[in-house]
Amino acid sequence: MRDEAALGTRSLVRIALFAALIGALGLVPPLYLPIVAGLPISVQSLGVMLAGLILGGRDGALAVALFLLVVALGAPLLSGGRGGLGVFFGPTAGFLLGFLLGVYVIGWLAPRLPGPPVVAAFAAAVIGGIGVVYLFGVPGFALIAHLPLSKALAGSVVFLPGDLVKALLAALAARSLARARPGR
Amino acid sequence: MAGGARAQRESGEAGGIALRDVWLDRGDAPLFRGLDLTLGERRIGLVGANGSGKSSLLRLINGLIVPARGEITVAGLDARAHRRDLPGRVGFVFQNVDHQILFPTVREEVAFGLAEQGLPRAEARAGAERLLAAHGCAGWGERAVEELSEGQKQLVCILAAIAPGPPILAMDEPLASLDLATRLSLLARLRALPQQILMASHDLDLLADFDRIVWLEAGAVAGDGPPREVLPRYRAHEMARAATAAGVLP
């Protein structure tokens, strides 16, 4: 019963609901990894990577942009219940911007990379979700904090291991979803 | 085609729905194969098992889907040529409130249909407030949808559907997830509405005083007439089917 004409509405709603999903994931308590007991994973950034893998580049980036807009308008949806314009004046504002482009890159790369889908998804999540995000986040941090780039980078690498785990989890979750909704 | 003009005469301008030789596929399998129906009564109940075509029929009438073949006339309009105008003629209410309330506040939700008709936002909001007040919900406008009870949410859905003033209300099991008292009170409100109502339901008691029942079975009309004739036959048929299935879900 799907029809072509409804596509505009359908992708608009998907974008909005994925933005809402990223927001809802910011309000749930962090999940704990079964492998490394006690390492909490904020599910929100997982949702951001998944936006690219599931909605594709353009719609994924639009979902993240919409999410950030709603946060800017005052909805307290960033992990830990933060929201409002203040978020965009903090030292990590560059990372928020990086997410936008990063998600686009994830969605663009994932179907184009060779290899099994889950490996391609992981690689795309690493390149877009970590590479591109840091490409904006680190200089942004350096600029806001008046730091030389090398020091800003040194301050950011502590998050690298956690981000790598998230990229892997996002790839695995996207694969499970593909199994749960075959042919979509 | 002459069928369309004839249907238009039969159903009249104010309301009324006519389907002539309607064919519709669902997935790869055909559902309706030349369905003919003229629906003019004030309150019509649709019964039938899941998948029998009740939802598809309602969707055709609102223009959510278009038939592969055949003619549908709704409130004097050809459903294919006037697909864009049908939402203004046919309000649609779904079962699950969380699938259909689109806005965080009651006023925005009710005003949306009016704004879609081309009214400026301020006028749409004022119209929503008037409608709420007329239905005993004055002061609801500012309320967050999340704070409403399930029954209140469904009432908001109904008001949002009738806000643009459609002559017809298509409802897909609108009361199924509500408790009995809420069902009865919403049903009483529905009775008082001027709209022609087409309601799919699994709760046969709710349909007992409707003007007409249409029983669909695999895309075809299996029974059609007043509730006291159709409902007992439908009930007996379903109980026999459950018995032969012998505990296996159909």
Added chain:
Amino acid sequence: MMSSYLPGHSPLHRLPAGAKLLALAGLSLLLLPADSALLLAGALLAVLLAYAALGRRALARLALLRPLGPVLLLMVLLQAWAGDWSRAAVGAGFAVALRILLMVLLADLVTLSTPMQDMMDALERVLRPFERFGVAPRKLALAVALVVRFVPVLLSAWRAREEAWRARSTRRPALALVPGFLAQTLRLADHVADALDARGFGRPADRPSPSDKRTMP
């Protein structure tokens, strides 16, 4: 409803949203070259007084800034490291941290005193001239409303999943919940798109319709 807005009638509340946003942009430019820690500390004190004037609930919001603490501290340390731990470097580090804190607090002050709808209206006004380039403020407003409406719906859907997990397992809910939740969200999106279509949103005219869209039936 879900928002950082604090209802009130302070002078700050009465200012139009556009004026507050412009003032915020102006202040952020003004503060950019400021590097005197003393001046910045004074400004910070003034902003804190503004929070106090808004009442206890506004002050309570400051607790939400706690996660910012470690990042700011890290910044001061990195700054000091970059300057070989000289006194001047530490001072400069503090000035930067103060300025960031000040900007965050100022921006949150706007959020605190402006309802979301006013903020959205201001945004729509800014976007209107871009309509001819394909930006649709009406669609954007709808998308924002959908997000605000469906965050609580999805949150309770997630909690229901957690509960179903706990009913059958003694382990803590894990990432196994995520794929099912994603599938549920996409299904929900299909339903919501249907509801939107049923109400005539963006329905294409298969053929040009002779009747005027504006006439009420």
